[in-house]
Amino acid sequence: MTLQDAVHTHSDCSNCPIRHRAVCSRCDADELARLDNVKYYRSYEAGQPVIWAGDRMDFVASVVSGIATLTQTMEDGRTQMVGLLLPSDFVGRPGRDTAAYDVVATTDLTMCCFRKKPFEQLMAETPHIGQRLLEMTLDELDAAREWMLLLGRKTAREKIASLISIIARRGTSQKLSEVGGPIVFDLPLTREAMADYLGLTLETVSRQVSALKRDGIIVLEGKRRVTVPDFDRLVEETGDDSDGGMLV
Amino acid sequence: MTLQDAVHTHSDCSNCPIRHRAVCSRCDADELARLDNVKYYRSYEAGQPVIWAGDRMDFVASVVSGIATLTQTMEDGRTQMVGLLLPSDFVGRPGRDTAAYDVVATTDLTMCCFRKKPFEQLMAETPHIGQRLLEMTLDELDAAREWMLLLGRKTAREKIASLISIIARRGTSQKLSEVGGPIVFDLPLTREAMADYLGLTLETVSRQVSALKRDGIIVLEGKRRVTVPDFDRLVEETGDDSDGGMLV
DNA sequence: CACCGCGCTTGATTTCGATCAAAGTCTGAT
DNA sequence: ATCAGACTTTGATCGAAATCAAGCGCGGTG
Structure with missing residues (x-):
């Protein structure tokens, strides 16, 4: 299976950018996943929390379907949404093991999760993943800056x-x-x-x-x-x- | 010169994270720089614009000394700062050739610039650089989200x-x-x-x-x-x- | 069916920050 | 030393959004 085999698809995870654009294109990741249970799906009902800020977070994930929000809360209860995760968006930070924000499913939600340790190893071995992740993070940063203009002015x-x-x-x-x-x-x-x-x-x-x-x-x-x-x-x-x- | 030669330093650019943590640690980058004029310094006086949103931007850069701001302006003149660049901060986006924001020097400013094309090539060849850049971008995203809480609430x-x-x-x-x-x-x-x-x-x-x-x-x-x-x-x-x- | 609870709308009033306006301070140039 | 101009402070007033307070509509449940 070659790097260029773009037609190659998988059944479950058609929106997951990591798997399809970076991992699956080499397919060895799929091996890794199968062997080690690196990759798994998790579903949440509308309204359910995915994780709270400060909790241990031993996975990174990509939204397959549904919508989730990232929010920050001040101790007096004021809250500000700081991220809106739509299908194909990525959540979690390689290199950090604690969630920085509350993540909540606002609709029924399915995520494609990767255990963090092996994912990080995979990243180290597969330059494509890091590059793709950088691209996505830069897009998110641009969105955040657009959002700052909205909030401030x-x-x-x-x-x-x-x-x-x-x-x-x-x-x-x-x-x-x-x-x-x-x-x-x-x-x-x-x-x-x-x-x-x-x-x-x-x-x-x-x-x-x-x-x-x-x-x-x-x-x-x-x-x-x-x-x-x-x-x-x-x-x-x-x-x-x-x-x-x-x-x- | 080995990858581990962390003591190795250069005269001009003690704050530049790209050069020191990623590029210089391999030193071949320095070769590249000397040969091809990939890397150069640029200074601005307080108040001078570095680049306007929409302009062609054929470099990426790292702040050596001084402070610069990224701002967005609405057509009726309302403006919002969306980035504050302190020494060691990075500006510019690999893979985009147009500036998305106005960049202005608010104090006297020196930046360490890399011509974009060769820098991108360097990134492709040197995983360290991409990783470091991802790390920095994730930090910026966190800062942006903190900033959103400030603006909104x-x-x-x-x-x-x-x-x-x-x-x-x-x-x-x-x-x-x-x-x-x-x-x-x-x-x-x-x-x-x-x-x-x-x-x-x-x-x-x-x-x-x-x-x-x-x-x-x-x-x-x-x-x-x-x-x-x-x-x-x-x-x-x-x-x-x-x-x-x-x-x- | 009536009752609840939740999400939403609408109204009355208050408040914080914007706007309009004037004057003060510092710096650097003539 | 004086002056110009940029930067800053302070005051008076205004207005957009927050807050306080009912009340509506609807789906679920006893």
Whole structure:
């Protein structure tokens, strides 16, 4: 099996970037996994915690399906979401054995986990994995910096519009690239989780969602199902310049 | 010259982590540098721009001395700092040839630059460099997430206290680990730059600095020289729990 | 069916930080 | 020494979002 055998696929883990782009392309990793139980799947129900900040964390993982959040909490209870993990996102830090953030499943969630020690060994032996991980980490850092602009300088309305457009971009079934048509999807977050993402209160989130609805930027069916009739109009509300986040 | 020759040093670049920890340890990199002009130094005066977002960026670099900032600007002029580069910090992204942020020298600044193409080749050939870079990027991501908590949930006073404690920790001549004694240093940022860091206005920064002074948390000589008589008291004002940011 | 509990919305009021405005301080140049 | 200009402080007022407080809608359960 060669490095170029890109067509090679596995049944369970079609979203896992480590396995497919880095590990599986050499396949010896699969051997390792089978022999040593390095790799395993774990599922969580919506609302369940995956791990708490400070807990021992002896694995790294990649989200297969569902959504998880990373949050930080101050001792008086104020909380800020600092990561939103969608399918194919990676969590865990090689070289650290304690979780730095609370990780919670906000929808039903399946993760593809690798025991940390052997994974680190694998990384040392397989340059591809490290490179891929660096690339992903740099992407996350860029996302974090975009997020910092949102938290520090955007108005409540801009924050809401930004979040909806992010979810529409990343959380929808791939092909929304054919522009023009309306976009429909379910919000995977409660108002409270949205507030934690945006550095707002849930009341303000609710009010601003209502305002965007009133102004025809979005249409709501029930509380969660969103239709965006004109994506460009939504993007105008974000305050971003029009080529929004396309850093390339 | 062996990989283990850790004592080996070079005259110019004592802070550059790439050169010393990853490149220089093999020394062939130095050969490469000499032959091909891969590595060079560049100095900027306080206030000078290093590069603008969107510009072609054909190098990566490491800060040798001085301080630079990464900032993002919205088209209506609102700006948010998204990175503060202190000596030994790395800037630039392998695999991208356009700057994503404005980089500005806030003090006189010297950087150690590597032309990007050969640097990438070097990375491909030298696993150490990629690993070191991953480690540094993960650290930056953690710092960004800490910063997100600050932007999203802290009060103005907590923000100021946090920034001062960050600068005291990172920006002071190493050994402040001997706790207890007062800490003295110069703020390397104007009130406006502090405001851009914290997601505040410069007036609010000024007021809160005055308030911390009034309350004896800090002592000011002139506008910039700060004395922190009791570091623990400062940390109490940050809202962080006492082991502040010590992720290990 | 009625009752709960949870997530959400909406209204009234308060508050913290932004904005507008003016004056003070330091530095470096003429 | 004086002056210009950048940086900073302080005051007065305003406004966006937080806080406090009901009340709604809906799915699950006794």
